[in-house]
Amino acid sequence: AQSVTQLDSQVPVFEEAPVELRCNYSSSVSVYLFWYVQYPNQGLQLLLKYLSGSTLVKGINGFEAEFNKSQTSFHLRKPSVHISDTAEYFCAVSDMEGAQKLVFGQGTRLTINP
Amino acid sequence: GAGVSQTPSNKVTEKGKYVELRCDPISGHTALYWYRQSLGQGPEFLIYFQGTGAADDSGLPNDRFFAVRPEGSVSTLKIQRTERGDSAVYLCASSLIALGDTEAFFGQGTRLTVV
Numbered sequence: 001a002q003s004v005t006q007l008d009s010q011v012p013v014f015e016e017a018p019v020e021l022r023c024n025y026s027s028s029v030s031v032y033l034f035w036y037v038q039y040p041n042q043g044l045q046l047l048l049k050y051l052s053g054s055t056l057v058k059g060i061n062g063f064e065a066e067f068n069k070s071q072t073s074f075h076l077r078k079p080s081v082h083i084s085d086t087a088e089y090f091c092a093v094s095d096m097e098g099a100q101k102l103v104f105g106q107g108t109r110l111t112i113n114p
Numbered sequence: 115g116a117g118v119s120q121t122p123s124n125k126v127t128e129k130g131k132y133v134e135l136r137c138d139p140i141s142g143h144t145a146l147y148w149y150r151q152s153l154g155q156g157p158e159f160l161i162y163f164q165g166t167g168a169a170d171d172s173g174l175p176n177d178r179f180f181a182v183r184p185e186g187s188v189s190t191l192k193i194q195r196t197e198r199g200d201s202a203v204y205l206c207a208s209s210l211i212a213l214g215d216t217e218a219f220f221g222q223g224t225r226l227t228v229v
Contacts, residue, residue, distance in 0.1 A: 004156075036220075043118070044157070044205070044220040090156050100145065101170060102218070104156030 002027040002093050006105035014113050015083055021076040021108045023091030031093040033074040034102065035065055038088040047089075050074065061085070086112045116140075118221035120206050126227045127196055135191040135224045139208030146189050147218065148181055149205040157205055163189060196228045 007022040025031065035047040048059025055067040065076045074091060088109050092102040119138040127133050139146050144165055149157035159173040166186045174180075178196075183189040193200055203223040 006156075041222075043222040044207075046217050049217070092156075100162050100164070101147065101159040101173070102149075102157070103159070104149075106154070106156050 002031060002095060002103045004091050004093055004103055004105035006089075006091055006108050008108050009106065010109045010111065012111045012113060013081055016080050018079050019077065019081050019085075019110065021089050021091075021110065023074045023076065023105060025072050025074065025091070025093045027072075027093060027095060030096045032096060033065075033067060034092040034094070035059065035063070035074070035076050036090045036092060036104075038090065038107075040087070044090065047076070081110075081112050083112050083114065085110060118206055118208055118219050120204075120221035120224050122224060123222065124225045124227075126229060129196060129198060129228055131196055133193050133196055133226065135193075135204050135226070137189045137191070137206030137208075137221060139187065139189070139206070140219055141187075143208035143210050143219075144186070145209045145211060145218075146183060147207045147209075148189070148191050149207065151203045151205055151223070153202075160191070160204075193226075196226075198228045201226055201228045 003026045005024045013019050033050040036044040037047050038044050047063050048057045050057045050067045058064045063078050065074055067074050088107045090107050091105040094102050121136045146163040148160040151157045161181050162170040163183045178194045181191045203225050205223045207218040207220045209218040
């Protein structure tokens with residue numbers, strides 16, 4: 001079984017500041033890793049995913065994440081945020097060995113202040 | 115359609131009643147998933163279909179919950195004898211084949227309120 005912990009339930013930052021949203025996971029098997037974003041009144045949208053290969057993954061809207069196997073982390077970063085990045089962000093994992101389901105963290109609400 | 119469509123968008127029902135929630139996946143997507151998102155929580159897996167069959171229903175909380183996908187396209191999540199604790203947003207997602215190889219696209223959800 002897998003579990004995902006998002007260490008911050010809320011993150012307020014000023015516009016154009018850098019941001020990091022933290023995600024740690026636990027799993028007894030190898031996993032795929034995902035970050036989803038949920039804008040107000042919209043469905044979940046995939047930001048980026050790590051399947052294999054380079055541990056630095058680039059996604060949409062200038063976001064990137066780095067997979068760290070030894071620390072079982074997959075933190076999301078953006079060097080300069082915009083008001084439009086205000087949303088709920090979810091980290092998720094799925095195992096590589098057949099279980100076709102995502103296990104989500106509790107989410108981090110990112111609020112961008114002008 | 116262009117994306118995953120869920121109907122209704124909102125449903126209010128009385129405790130003890132039966133409800134059906136519908137999901138229209140993206141055309142051609144063989145995999146379909148149902149999740150439940152309670153207030154302040156991340157989505158929780160309920161059930162996964164590959165084609166017409168439920169490949170994994172381990173997330174269904176009890177036997178009041180049931181889902182079907184008779185023709186391998188539209189799916190219906192059915193909840194019998196609803197309880198106030200069933201109140202949540204029910205999310206549907208679909209993907210072309212299997213999760214690790216392709217993106218899962220989510221609908222906007224059905225907000226179920228049991229009063």
